[in-house]
Amino acid sequence: xxxxxxHLLIKGRVQGVFFRATLRxxxxxxxxxxxxxxxxxxxxxxxxxxxxxxxxxxxxxSHQGPPGARVDEVEVDWEKHQGEFKSFSIRY
Numbered sequence: 001x002x003x004x005x006x007h008l009l010i011k012g013r014v015q016g017v018f019f020r021a022t023l024r025x026x027x028x029x030x031x032x033x034x035x036x037x038x039x040x041x042x043x044x045x046x047x048x049x050x051x052x053x054x055x056x057x058x059x060x061x062s063h064q065g066p067p068g069a070r071v072d073e074v075e076v077d078w079e080k081h082q083g084e085f086k087s088f089s090i091r092y
Contacts, residue, residue: 004052032054034048
């Protein structure tokens with residue numbers, strides 16, 4: 001299968017609703033490596049690397065997020081897979 005990398009900027013009411021933790025849990029279940037972090041003010045940023053199907057599943061989930069979230073916009077930049085991540089983490 002094809003390995004890909006995606007960089008996400010997720011805007012809306014996505015802080016204080018367990019967005020990062022839920023995204024991390026989904027990444028661990030799907031075997032995705034990378035990271036997620038809150039942006040200053042509002043928004044969430046993530047880098048995802050893995051099999052294309054699983055990365056697309058995470059992007060689809062990001063358009064809704066966990067209960068309590070309100071996602072207004074998801075910007076996706078596709079990048080060349082680099083294999084730089086060994087796990088998935090929450091960055092602070």
